[in-house]
Amino acid sequence: MTLFLDLSKEEFATANKIVRLAELQTVLLERSSTAVAKSFAEGGRKLPPSELKFMHRAVVASYSKQKLQLRVVFRVRGQESGQGGKPILALSATFFSEYSFPNEVTLSEEECRIFASANGIMVTWPYWRELVQSNIARMSLPPLTLPFMKLRQKPAEEPKDTVVLTTPDKDLK
Secondary structure (H helix, E strand, O other), X not given: OEEEEEEOHHXXXXXHHHHOXXXXXXXXXXXXXXXXXXXXXXXXXXXXXXXXXXXXXEXXXXXXXXXXXXXXXXXXXXXXXXXXXXXXXXXXXXEEEEEEOOOOOOOXXXXXXXXXXXXXXXXXXXXXXXXXXXXXXXXXXXOOOOOEEEEEEOOOOOOOOEEEEOOOOOOOO
């Protein structure tokens, strides 16, 4: 399975333009949390059929002429399959990333927003994948490897074996 981060044609062009100018300085984990249902922990550690929901949000923390700082929040929640399924697990993390730019580059507020919502998520996704995989193992859950993520222009038709992250979770803070 592949997750696609869909952008409009204009957003895609802007993200590609800016990424060619940016230099990643740092990525750090600011905060993380994990939780597993009490029924799983106390009930023989058998995982019922479940569904996973992925959420993300990227915001510009600060921008000066040569430095852009972002915060990216990820969440994955597992619940029993079916309508009204009980929660099984929840993981969340906030990553901070910083990018530098050449002196002659000045980004608009909109360009910073597009870079955050596209490239900021793409850069921190591998860190999130590793955090989820290692925490799931520590929780004695069956292995979970988050899918690869790709950035693309919005397609005319969606392939059947994909999950699309198009709208950030507005409740993430």
